[in-house]
Amino acid sequence: MKKLMISICIVAIGGLLSACGSSNSSEDSSNFPENQIEVVVPFAAGGASDLVSRTIATEMENELDVPVVVSNKTGGSGTTGMLATKDAKPDGYTIGYVPVELAMVQELGLAEIAPNDYQAIGQLMTIPAAITVSADAPYDTIEEFISYAEENPGEVKVGNSGTGSIWHIAAAAFAQELDLELEYIPYDGAAPAVTALMGGHVDAVSVSPSEVVAGLDSEDLKVLAVMSEERDANVPDVPTLQELGYDINLSGWGGFVAPTDTPDEVMETLQSAFKIAAESEAFTNLLEERGMNPNYKDGAEFQQFAQDQYEYFSELIPSIDLSN
């Protein structure tokens, strides 16, 4: 009896594991797609990247007439999922969501991944960095904030979503451009950093305006400047740093990619379905409700943009002292 139970157990587990590990195999790319398409999202279910990907997946499903399912492969600060997309069979049945970190992780020493390792399907949106402070802070404009920081070097505490995260790099690039000395306080994500700002534990945060909306509504927080080229829809009255003459443009972004060597006709099918999904009402509504800025780019444009960002971060990151 005991032996029987053990063997049943082993067979059951083995069967399960192999079922989980099996993947689509389809050789003929002219009839693409014939099977289910998997979208690898490198972050957990429920987050912004996940919601964005799920909405696009649903819309692409309508276009392609095959199931398009999201699978969350989390871990490694997003590298686990991005590596899974990179190493997937280039047949179009595994594609992935990539965030701005795609252009950063190599320089941060986390993984050997660069935009070249993928073929871009298209970009979806941008989320700018911004300087947000408490509403009762003694400065009302970014200029006053800058002069306050100049008078108190090393005293101004800026919360971010983790050392090496896009919001940390943004704050550091801001400090570098203006020759300021700031104290960076890393948190485990943007939400705890905003919580710390609301509680008065830090003086500012460098996360995106969409992440501080609750504090803006309750008039506990105010945004002094955004770091994108254009003004942010959440705070249309707040100037960009570029308007004020500082050469800073730092945003988070997200898009879809496929592994390199995916056949051209497959890429075309994916790209056209992606374009329709990115311009769908469901998706634009999602971006509006979550306070993200729509920014569709086609495959070639996104490939170029990601490459430019990669080169930019490869210069910027080594010039920043990440160890505080």
Place this chain on the structure above:
Amino acid sequence: MEVISQILMPSTLLFLLLGSILGLFIGALPGLSATMGVAILTPMTFWLPPEQGLAMLIAIYCTAIFAGGVPAILVNTPGTPASMVTSFDGFALTKQGKSGLALGVNAIYSGLGGVISVIFLMVFSQPIAQFALNFGAAEYFALAIFGLSIMVSVSGKSIRKGMISGFIGLLIATVGLDPITSTQRFTFNQSDLYEGISFIPIMIGLFGLGEVFFQFLLKNDQNNIKENVKERSDRILPNKKERREMRKPFLFSSILSPIIGAIPGAGGDIASIVTWEQSKRFVKGEKKKEYGKGSLAGLAATTTANNGVIGGAFTTMLTLGLPGDAVTAILIGALMMYGLQPGPNLFVEDPDIVYTIIGLLLLANILVIILGLLGSRLFVRIMMVRKEYIWVSVILFSVIGSFALNNSFFDVWIVFISGVVGLIFRKLDYPLGPMILGLLLGPMAESNFRRALLMGGDFSYSIFFTRPISLILIIIAIVSLIIPVLNKMNQRRKRNV
């Protein structure tokens, strides 16, 4: 009035019930957590009107947390991290043949804890939310130390063995990217290790698989529940004497847990640990020694706490727009999809939705009691099958649950390795509780310790002692560390005399 009729509409109640049943399964299966259940179902609820969608999500949340206690009691495998402490007394009761009673207490007190915490949300939401904002890095560190100090009392017979187990937990917690500088520690360039070894697979392995391996190898040992239980009690409801024993720990826990729940990042896991330890002071004499060995008072305190944090977490979410825990972080996203922005203005601009949420929370927790009591007999009956079947299902669900967590085989390996470690620990009589505490609270203690030093400027340690909340928590931690040691020394002296 309109709100009440809306909540009591058959369609809303149907989704509430559906959510509860889903939550029951999600919570009872190790590895599937309340967070995961809510995250996966959130996109599906967008097709529903807000009150129906929220009914389903809230019901999943409330029921899954409670249901995590069911496998903790029956097979010593916590279904969710919040029910880890439930396994201490709950499984001990099962070994005494009182699994029905333990399940009954879990259902009743989880539901009551939830209901009271919602009343807290209704009455004190603003002051509690403002208090929670006072928690900065120093306070979080002190809270973590306070939690860690409980290692001593969950050590069982030998404090030395407990400390070794606890420090192994703390050591494992250092694997991964450094929380402050993001440099790699013990990762060997494996991206699977960047975010550390996930807590849930270790918990499933140590408790679930470890227990199965142990029972399997020691067939005729005292842990062989069915053969050894002399008097099996089928009673589910506690009697008058038992209710009196549980009254004070329950009241204490139901007041403390909403406050812990309101602190962002501190949830049912921490609340159940803290209230379990602190509720001891309301129990006298011999009953105190029962803690961890099948104490109803201890069980009532932890089960109250795991659902008692819900009202607190919602307080932070509704009044400040900040997530009180991982589940409310996802619910904020869900509310935004309905075009609602959580925050103080929600009370002014959309009071109906606030009252709807409160009403649904109350109903969901009442459903916990009803479903829990109805299910208890069924759960006990399931456990009457041959233990081989139970072993196989625990192994199967452990593997499925841990894989589903991140779609990662790495986590499945972690479950098996932790299972072997759990077996060795049981064999050598090392307690597992301290190790889990170290794993859970180590990262919180470390990152906030270093964050506080960054904030204090010039690496000054005074920040921990000049802030009142931090100071008080540290003092309580020191006291709870010293008292068990003094007690032990006293006992030894008496024995020597």
